[in-house]
Amino acid sequence: xxxxxxxxxxxxxxxxxxxxxxxxxxxxxxxxxxxxxxxxxxxxxxxxxxxxxxxxxxxxxxxxxxxxxxxxxxxxxxxxxxxxxxxxxxxxxxxxxxxxxxxxxxxxxxxxxxxxxxxxxxxxxxxxxxxxxxxxxx
Numbered sequence: 293x294x295x296x297x298x299x300x301x302x303x304x305x306x307x308x309x310x311x312x313x314x315x316x317x318x319x320x321x322x323x324x325x326x327x328x329x330x331x332x333x334x335x336x337x338x339x340x341x342x343x344x345x346x347x348x349x350x351x352x353x354x355x356x357x358x359x360x361x362x363x364x365x366x367x368x369x370x371x372x373x374x375x376x377x378x379x380x381x382x383x384x385x386x387x388x389x390x391x392x393x394x395x396x397x398x399x400x401x402x403x404x405x406x407x408x409x410x411x412x413x414x415x416x417x418x419x420x421x422x423x424x425x426x427x428x429x430x
Contacts, residue, residue: 293383298331299329299330299332300330300331300332300335301326301327301330301332301333301334302333302334302339303327303333303334303335303339304339305339305342305343305346307323307326307327307344308335308340308365309322309346309347310323310341311323311365312313312326312343312347312361312365313351315331325355327361327368327370327371327407328370330370331370332370332372333368333370333371333372334371334372334405335365335371335372335410336373337373337374337377337395337399339379339382340362340373340391340395341381341391341395343362344358344362344380344381344390344392345390345392347361354355354396355385355386355388356386357393358366358385358391359382359385362378362382362391366378369417373409376398377395377398377399377402378395380394380395380397380422381393381394382394382396382400383422384397384415384418384419384422384423387418387422388414389402389414389416389418389419390412390415390416391409393408393412393415393418393419394419394422396408397419397424397426401424407425407426407427408424408425408426408427409426409427409429410426410427410428411428411429411430412428415430416428
């Protein structure tokens with residue numbers, strides 16, 4: 293994608309999915325080119341959380357493969373993202389839980405919360421193992 297200098301973009305979930313899945317050739321190539329041409333690519337946490345959900349639920353891709361895809365995206369020199377929140381999400385994803393649960397717990401702590409509260413037994417258990425105060429609401 294040719295464009296003006298200092299092109300700074302936010303990548304939407306559908307762009308990320310096309311790059312990872314490569315299922316729509318007419319979209320994958322332009323998506324990759326756009327990200328490569330940008331001076332800065334912002335990866336919002338919401339886009340990453342949506343991406344993980346689509347890949348795991350829609351495409352049935354294993355968590356380990358999704359973790360590799362996230363690392364590949366975030367390793368690009370022009371990509372900016374919340375490193376600590378993504379690391380927290382990856383930690384829970386790789387422990388067998390949901391990426392979003394790790395991100396949510398991390399952001400909650402940053403906002404001043406002390407305890408992650410959920411009906412999700414697995415999320416609470418995994419977060420507790422990672423050192424988070426987490427409580428199951430029964």
